[in-house]
Amino acid sequence: xxxxxxxxxxxxxxxxxxxxxxxxxxxxxxxxxxxxxxxxxxxxxxxxxxxxxxxxxxxxxxxxxxxxxxxxxxxxxxxxxxxxxxxxxxxxxxxxxxxxxxxxxxxxxxxxxxxxxxxxxxxxxxxxxxxxxxxxxxxxxxxxxxxxxxxxxxxxxxxxxxxxxxxxxxxxxxxxxxxxxxxxxxxxxxxxxxxxxxxxxxxxxxxxxxxxxxxxxxxxxxxxxxxxxxxxxxxxxxxxxxxxxxxxxxxxxxxxxxxxxxxxxxxxxxxxxxxxxxxxxxxxxxxxxxxxxxxxxxxxxxxxxxxxxxxxxxxxxxxxxxxxxxxxxxxxxxxxxxxxxxxxxxxxxxxxxxxxxxxxxxxxxxxxxxxxxxxxx
Numbered sequence: 001x002x003x004x005x006x007x008x009x010x011x012x013x014x015x016x017x018x019x020x021x022x023x024x025x026x027x028x029x030x031x032x033x034x035x036x037x038x039x040x041x042x043x044x045x046x047x048x049x050x051x052x053x054x055x056x057x058x059x060x061x062x063x064x065x066x067x068x069x070x071x072x073x074x075x076x077x078x079x080x081x082x083x084x085x086x087x088x089x090x091x092x093x094x095x096x097x098x099x100x101x102x103x104x105x106x107x108x109x110x111x112x113x114x115x116x117x118x119x120x121x122x123x124x125x126x127x128x129x130x131x132x133x134x135x136x137x138x139x140x141x142x143x144x145x146x147x148x149x150x151x152x153x154x155x156x157x158x159x160x161x162x163x164x165x166x167x168x169x170x171x172x173x174x175x176x177x178x179x180x181x182x183x184x185x186x187x188x189x190x191x192x193x194x195x196x197x198x199x200x201x202x203x204x205x206x207x208x209x210x211x212x213x214x215x216x217x218x219x220x221x222x223x224x225x226x227x228x229x230x231x232x233x234x235x236x237x238x239x240x241x242x243x244x245x246x247x248x249x250x251x252x253x254x255x256x257x258x259x260x261x262x263x264x265x266x267x268x269x270x271x272x273x274x275x276x277x278x279x280x281x282x283x284x285x286x287x288x289x290x291x292x293x294x295x296x297x298x299x300x301x302x303x304x305x306x307x308x309x310x311x312x313x314x315x316x317x318x319x320x321x322x323x324x325x326x327x328x329x330x331x332x333x334x335x336x337x338x339x340x341x342x343x344x345x346x347x348x349x350x351x352x353x354x355x356x357x358x359x360x361x362x363x364x365x366x367x368x369x370x371x372x373x374x375x376x377x
Contacts, residue, residue: 072197088138152288161192300375
């Protein structure tokens with residue numbers, strides 16, 4: 001199998017699985033229990049939290065574990081709107097966010113909120129000035145992702161944060177950094193976002209665990225889950241210790257060779273651009289600068305047919321976000337591309353394990369698909 005869909009999920013390295021297995025079988029205590037086994041686990045959870053927090057460059061107490069990036073996004077919206085409930089009922093976001101942002105925003109419009117969706121240009125870019133122009137005195141929240149999960153576009157979060165200080169300092173800023181954490185350099189201390197969502201399974205960690213950063217301006221956070229008081233009293237429920245252990249181990253492994261890993265992914269992406277653009281009718285989509293995501297279109301050939309054909313050959317790519325499950329992507333729609341270009345968009349995404357041979361095999365398969373079939377769009 002050739003796996004080129006790291007933006008959907010990533011392989012789990014053996015040391016991560018081993019760390020989780022040890023917790024599941026030997027260190028299985030409940031961190032809330034008062035005897036030694038439980039207290040040892042409380043100490044381990046604190047150490048694992050510090051590992052993830054250090055990678056994000058924030059205090060451990062600013063980080064709450066969640067079940068996934070979607071939960072983090074939803075919680076961030078709820079927390080910001082609750083804290084700023086007296087500021088207003090206006091939200092600014094983009095038309096190319098993950099569905100974990102767009103669908104809650106759609107639901108909130110039924111609760112009396114107004115949402116402004118800033119649309120990108122045809123390359124997927126949105127300058128900070130466009131976001132800030134949409135901000136009003138009653139804007140409670142701005143939510144803009146750090147890295148677009150389908151295009152690889154990096155959005156100017158630091159510039160947006162700086163602009164908000166001047167235009168409306170009460171407005172809170174959230175960024176979904178699921179595709180940015182340990183993929184593009186940033187620091188919670190300097191980024192300027194009040195809330196940052198993370199997910200472990202995008203960096204070699206297990207599914208079912210993520211985190212939400214709550215910055216120093218989050219003074220009045222409403223608990224997501226009241227109950228036993230876990231996660232600083234903000235998200236009750238027995239800690240998912242094995243998943244947390246796996247998250248921390250994945251962070252350790254990624255950080256150990258981070259410079260080399262990012263350089264490798266950037267080199268692989270550049271090689272993929274070189275090989276794929278030699279295929280007739282294949283064009284680049286967007287100006288994504290993230291090193292691990294590449295969007296292209298085989299113009300006139302339906303993307304789902306391409307994905308199915310390559311899958312039959314043991315090559316995993318996608319037609320966009322895995323969360324769309326084959327449905328049309330709002331990201332591609334927002335670009336307003338010509339119909340034949342939009343219909344042929346596919347995404348390749350890379351990891352530390354990706355090789356030039358993987359790219360060669362994918363390019364050969366795409367060329368065969370082009371040569372053996374007639375365009376249908």
